[in-house]
Amino acid sequence: MPSPVGHALGGAIVGLVCEARRAGGGRGLRAARAALASPLVVAGAVAGVLPDIDFLWGRHNMETHSLGAAVLAAVVAWSWQRGQTRLALTVGLAWASHVLFDWLGSDDTAPLGVMALWPVTSTFYFAHAYVFEAISRRYWLDGFVTHNLWAVTTEALVLGPVLAVTAWWRSHAAAPPVARS
Ligand SMILES: [Zn+2]
Known part of the structure; x- marks a missing residue:
């Protein structure tokens, strides 16, 4: 399962994809930096990290790590900023990217994977793809810092x-x- 850094990057990518075309955006590095500073990119990064809030109540990788929760998050965002369809879409898809990354990542705590299809089923899904390393929380073990780095x-x-x-x-x-003459 990726760290918050990986999840924030994933959510930011979603925010960029959902961003509207902006007239006069220009080209080059400055325009790329401006695109990265968009509110949708920030919202995507936050929504990409949020599913791990379940650590607080001890049900990690369960209900919040599902497509059902992604839809709920999109509905909440849409209700909060009524009519902001792009924001709702970004929040929902960024949340879903968290589910996807954890499904594709490594896991060393049973049950492996995520409750991806909650509330339809509480089955855990795990891709065995190991695209991302599991972040260790066992700070007392040797190699904790080097592994996580x-x-x-x-x-x-x-x-x-x-x-x-x-x-x-x-x-x-x-x-x-480009203006043509
Ligand atoms: Zn997670």
């Missing part, structure tokens, strides 16, 4: 370039049409 580095190496390319694509897409 490596896990976060891997997430950044996998998702960082995806975020950069998506930011470039959005800023490129947002560029105004």
Whole structure:
């Protein structure tokens, strides 16, 4: 299961994809930076991390780690900012990206995986894909720091370039049409 860094990057990518075309966005690094500072990117990053709030009540990887919870989160966002369909879509899809990443990641605590299809079923799903390292919370074990540092580095190496390319694509897409004479 990725760290909050990996989940925030995933949610930010979703926010960028959901971003509307903005006239006069320009091109290049400055435009890419502006795309990254969009409220939808921030909302996506937050929604991407939020499912792990279940640590607080000791039901980790259960109800909040499901597509049902993603739909609920989108409905809550839509009710909060009525009519902001892009925000609701970003929140729902970013939340779902958390479920996807945890499904694709590593897990060392039974039951393995996530309750992805709650409330339809409480079955746990696990892809055995091991795309992301499991973040260790066993701070008393040898290698705790080095393992987690490596896990976060891997997430950044996998998702960082995806975020950069998506930011470039959005800023490129947002560029105004070239005037023809
Ligand atoms: Zn999680």
